[in-house]
Amino acid sequence: MKQYDDIIIGFGKGGKTLAAELARQGHKVAMIERSDKMYGGTCINIGCIPTKTLVHAAKLAPHGVSWTDQKNYYAQAIRQKEDVVSLLRQKNYDNLTHHPNITVYTGTGSFTSPDKVEVSLSGREKETLQAPRIFINTGAESIIPPIEGIKGNPHVFTSTSIMELKELPEKLAVIGGGYVGLEFASMYASFGSQVTVLEGHADLIPREDRDVADIVKDVLEKKGITFRMNAKV
Structure with a gap:
């Protein structure tokens, strides 16, 4: 079991800002993030940055061209969006991992006692962390309305998954x-x-x-x- 001054569950805007400030004060901090695609939180990965990147590309989209050309331009815009997001995600990850007082764990955290969190890492590996203060910064997910035929439908997207759509x-x-x-x-x-x-x-x-x-x-x-x-x- 590893000891920390603070454990933060969720590498979002609030979590990363808090981690950096606590580490600056000399605290030993553990940051737990479930997905390696969410370092930095919503804005960088699935919110402001990717949507505005695509909005900008859409404003420059060619008109009066063939459907094939439109699809090709869209595919190019998606690749550009992915490049921008990957760059910023890596920068956010590096900002924390390069700090000597912060350790980032990529896995799912769950409480085993009021001051202990078990992290399920890749495979079957697990790590138990203990700290007197634990902060929850897990954010939210899209609500899927109970519409008949929507569950498991490959043609239905959320505001997150549609930005992964490769074909216009x-x-x-x-x-x-x-x-x-x-x-x-x-x-x-x-x-x-x-x-x-x-x-x-x-x-x-x-x-x-x-x-x-x-x-x-x-x-x-x-x-x-x-x-x-x-x-x-």
Whole structure:
């Protein structure tokens, strides 16, 4: 069993910032992260950085070209996104692992007592860590609605998994007209997909002012996006 001053479960924005500060103060810190694709957290890996990289690429997408050229450009944009994310992910990993007071464990952590965490590493290897303070920084995952036929469907994506899609979809339906759904709708329409947004309410982005929401809808419709309001999926 290895002893630490602090254990942090989750290598996200909060966890990495806290780890760096505690280590600066001289604490011996253990950082536990379940996935080697999530060093640095949501923004770097599956949020702000990859989406904005793709949004920028979509704005530069060629128009009036063949569908093959559109698909090739999209594939190139996905590769560029992966390069950017990989670079920043590695930088975040190095920032912690190069600090003498921080040890990063890639595996799933679980409590075995109030001050002990067992980490399941690759294979069957396990490591038990102990610390007087343990911080949980595990974040959140997308909610999959209980729609009939959605479970295990290879044609259904979340905002995370669609950014791993290598081939541009000819047609795309977006369930939900919130800001995340509209960002992806706008992005894929710019890449050349035929996009339909299915919104369960009578109003688009209902939390926003009506004049703002109406302008957004008008801009996106001019982009070729179709909206179906009051849609029950």
